[in-house]
Amino acid sequence: MATTAKETYGDIINGTKPVLVDFSAEWCGPCKMMAPVLKELHNMAGDAIRIIKIDVDKNPQLAARHNISGVPTLMLFQQGKILWRQSGVIPAQQLMNIIRQHAVLA
Secondary structure: OOOOOOOOHHHHHOOOOOEEEEEEOOOOHHHHHHHHHHHHHHHHHHHHOEEEEEEOOOOHHHHHHOOOOOOOEEEEEEOOEEEEEEEOOOOHHHHHHHHHHHOOOO
16 A cells, blocks of 8 residues: 655745745634635635645744744745745735735746
8 A cells, every 4th residue: 555745844835836824823813814814815826826824833843943923924935935924914815916926826
Protein backbone atom coordinates (compact mmCIF):
# COMPACT_ATOMS: atom_id res chain seq x y z
CA MET A 1 0.00 0.00 0.00
CA ALA A 2 1.44 3.36 -1.03
CA THR A 3 1.55 6.24 1.42
CA THR A 4 1.36 9.84 0.38
CA ALA A 5 3.71 12.37 1.91
CA LYS A 6 1.99 15.09 3.87
CA GLU A 7 2.48 18.54 2.39
CA THR A 8 4.45 20.80 4.72
CA TYR A 9 4.09 24.53 5.35
CA GLY A 10 7.38 25.02 3.48
CA ASP A 11 6.10 23.04 0.50
CA ILE A 12 2.98 25.20 0.36
CA ILE A 13 4.61 28.66 0.60
CA ASN A 14 7.40 27.72 -1.81
CA GLY A 15 4.96 26.74 -4.55
CA THR A 16 4.23 28.72 -7.68
CA LYS A 17 0.63 29.42 -6.64
CA PRO A 18 0.13 32.49 -4.39
CA VAL A 19 -0.61 31.53 -0.77
CA LEU A 20 -2.46 33.72 1.71
CA VAL A 21 -1.58 32.66 5.26
CA ASP A 22 -3.92 33.70 8.06
CA PHE A 23 -2.07 33.62 11.39
CA SER A 24 -4.77 33.49 14.02
CA ALA A 25 -5.80 32.16 17.44
CA GLU A 26 -8.97 30.52 18.70
CA TRP A 27 -9.42 33.11 21.48
CA CYS A 28 -9.16 36.07 19.05
CA GLY A 29 -12.46 37.80 18.19
CA PRO A 30 -11.20 39.58 15.04
CA CYS A 31 -9.73 36.24 13.85
CA LYS A 32 -13.23 34.74 13.96
CA MET A 33 -14.41 37.64 11.78
CA MET A 34 -11.86 36.60 9.13
CA ALA A 35 -13.43 33.16 8.54
CA PRO A 36 -16.34 34.40 6.37
CA VAL A 37 -14.02 36.92 4.68
CA LEU A 38 -11.62 34.15 3.66
CA LYS A 39 -14.52 32.01 2.45
CA GLU A 40 -15.70 34.93 0.29
CA LEU A 41 -12.15 35.42 -0.99
CA HIS A 42 -11.95 31.72 -1.88
CA ASN A 43 -15.23 32.06 -3.80
CA MET A 44 -13.78 35.05 -5.72
CA ALA A 45 -10.33 33.61 -6.41
CA GLY A 46 -11.16 29.93 -6.82
CA ASP A 47 -8.09 27.78 -7.39
CA ALA A 48 -5.89 30.75 -8.40
CA ILE A 49 -4.66 31.05 -4.81
CA ARG A 50 -4.32 28.91 -1.71
CA ILE A 51 -5.55 30.07 1.67
CA ILE A 52 -4.25 28.46 4.84
CA LYS A 53 -4.88 29.17 8.50
CA ILE A 54 -2.14 28.83 11.11
CA ASP A 55 -3.02 28.83 14.82
CA VAL A 56 -0.20 30.73 16.55
CA ASP A 57 -0.82 28.94 19.85
CA LYS A 58 -0.42 25.53 18.20
CA ASN A 59 2.52 26.65 16.01
CA PRO A 60 4.60 29.03 18.19
CA GLN A 61 7.87 28.37 16.33
CA LEU A 62 6.28 29.26 13.00
CA ALA A 63 4.71 32.40 14.49
CA ALA A 64 8.09 33.40 15.94
CA ARG A 65 9.83 32.74 12.62
CA HIS A 66 7.54 35.29 10.97
CA ASN A 67 7.59 37.72 13.94
CA ILE A 68 3.83 37.48 14.45
CA SER A 69 3.03 39.78 17.37
CA GLY A 70 -0.69 40.30 16.79
CA VAL A 71 -3.50 38.30 15.28
CA PRO A 72 -4.97 38.12 12.79
CA THR A 73 -1.90 38.71 10.65
CA LEU A 74 -2.20 37.95 6.96
CA MET A 75 0.83 37.20 4.80
CA LEU A 76 0.96 36.63 1.05
CA PHE A 77 3.66 34.28 -0.25
CA GLN A 78 4.68 33.12 -3.69
CA GLN A 79 7.70 30.91 -4.41
CA GLY A 80 8.84 31.34 -0.80
CA LYS A 81 8.90 35.14 -0.95
CA ILE A 82 6.80 37.36 1.30
CA LEU A 83 4.93 39.65 -1.08
CA TRP A 84 2.71 41.42 1.44
CA ARG A 85 1.80 41.41 5.14
CA GLN A 86 -0.74 43.19 7.33
CA SER A 87 -2.46 42.69 10.65
CA GLY A 88 -6.18 43.16 11.25
CA VAL A 89 -9.44 42.33 9.53
CA ILE A 90 -9.44 43.13 5.80
CA PRO A 91 -12.49 42.85 3.49
CA ALA A 92 -12.40 40.12 0.84
CA GLN A 93 -12.50 42.51 -2.14
CA GLN A 94 -9.56 44.47 -0.73
CA LEU A 95 -7.64 41.21 -0.22
CA MET A 96 -8.37 40.19 -3.81
CA ASN A 97 -7.04 43.55 -5.04
CA ILE A 98 -3.89 43.14 -2.92
CA ILE A 99 -3.32 39.64 -4.31
CA ARG A 100 -3.76 40.86 -7.89
CA GLN A 101 -1.37 43.75 -7.22
CA HIS A 102 1.43 41.67 -5.66
CA ALA A 103 1.19 38.10 -6.96
CA VAL A 104 1.37 36.41 -10.34
CA LEU A 105 -1.91 34.57 -10.89
CA ALA A 106 -2.02 31.60 -13.25
